[in-house]
Amino acid sequence: MATGRTHRTATRSRGIPEATVARLPLYLRALTALSERSVPTVSSEELAAAAGVNSAKLRKDFSYLGSYGTRGVGYDVEYLVYQISRELGLTQDWPVVIVGIGNLGAALANYGGFASRGFRVAALIDADPAMAGKPVAGIPVQHTDELEKIIDDNGVSIGVIATPAGAAQQVCERLVAAGVTSILNFAPTVLSVPDGVDVRKVDLSIELQILAFHEQRKAGEEAEAQAVAEATKDSGKGPDGDVPAVMPA
Template identity: 90%
Template sequence: MATGRSTQHNPNPAAGTRRSRGRGIPDATVARLPLYLRALTALSERSVPTVSSEELAAAAGVNSAKLRKDFSYLGSYGTRGVGYDVEYLVYQISRELGLTQDWPVVIVGIGNLGHALANYGGFASRGFRVAALLDADPATTGNVVAGLPVRHTDEMEEIIRSERVSIGVITTPPGAAQQVCDRLVAAGVTSILNFAPTVLNVPDGVDVRKVDLSIELQILAFHEQRKAGDEYRDEDEAADADAEVPSAPAAAVVSTAGRAVEPGRGHGNERGQEYEEAAG
């Protein structure tokens, strides 16, 4: 998880010592419920009345036993010999996830990514409503994005209180993320989705989930490197004769480059590996 998990499992170190698992559904299951919901919604739109665990599992990309066990945490909603009622299950999962409520969210930092999120259709269709777009840059405030005016962060507290916002999305540059986070929490936000590459410190009772685009790519690169030459690994891959690597990727293999690591000039120490989006 990936994961995520994620995912996944998805480790959430910022949440700290106490998991907010109040008696109930395992975290791994909760992380998969949206997956099932998406597959079920597609079936519902095709007016499919019932679905077996095998079919639904295939549509969601998981193991059928895992799916059945996941559903068992919600209760017994299936009929043996038949399967699950699609509409009923859609409702049960939606209710369990809290999607039968209206969730106003604020997006802070309207750069490229904030722009993309504001326009993302997957929010509105799942009960999430963008209550406000916020940015600290006076050049950005006032613009209309996705039909909403970008408002200045000075209004943050007022908006959060009046609209009863409990979920905040941070898409600011990393330097501003913690400060924005603190203000969000102080104003009453208790769940934060953080896209800035920063570790956020939050008090107990506040949930933070993070999405880091470059981390995902780095994990892929690791596996990609493994798939490519393992020429400096000799012992193990003999048993695992899965040499199914059809394409030679841009190799330019580093081949260990010597142990002596020039300290002081490791490698890329250049500035500017941050988001540059909030500027625009």
């Protein structure tokens, strides 16, 4: 979240590092799967494999929460599920509004992963009057005019923005003014928000571009000389395809 201001206050929060917080949901998911298979206990090694992380990292992560394991045995699955859920605040109900019911907004509204983890879609909001009243995922879409009232009535503190980029900042400001303090932004824009408001960004285009970078590098390692020759038509920059160390000024 490079968006707004410093989240320094958030980092220091409670001794739990941000990186650890980001992994807790991962552990929780793996643990829930184990729980459904009625597995009573699990070792750090096994759980780490299921979550796709290093076992030492997992143990250190858990150590921030407390000593919930038993040496020689492992972790009690049910107990750990509860502890992590509580730590993440999932034992309470989080009403969420989704603003912008296009393709993506509709997909989010239909996404089952929300309801199963303490999140409840309190309302769907769209600026298009033609959408108003139309049910999406069983919930009637409401017009943007109602935004403030909806937030207030439902005590919503988490908002999801799935509008076009042009509308995102304005929607963001209205959400914040109405009392929302956490925003999940799918619009390809940098949102600026006041201190105390958390913004997380999900950007499909950026993820693909990062993949493309690595993909290009992989391809370049094979047919490298060819690519360099191709790029040499440049101004004074010359071939930079692979020269790793020094760069010509």
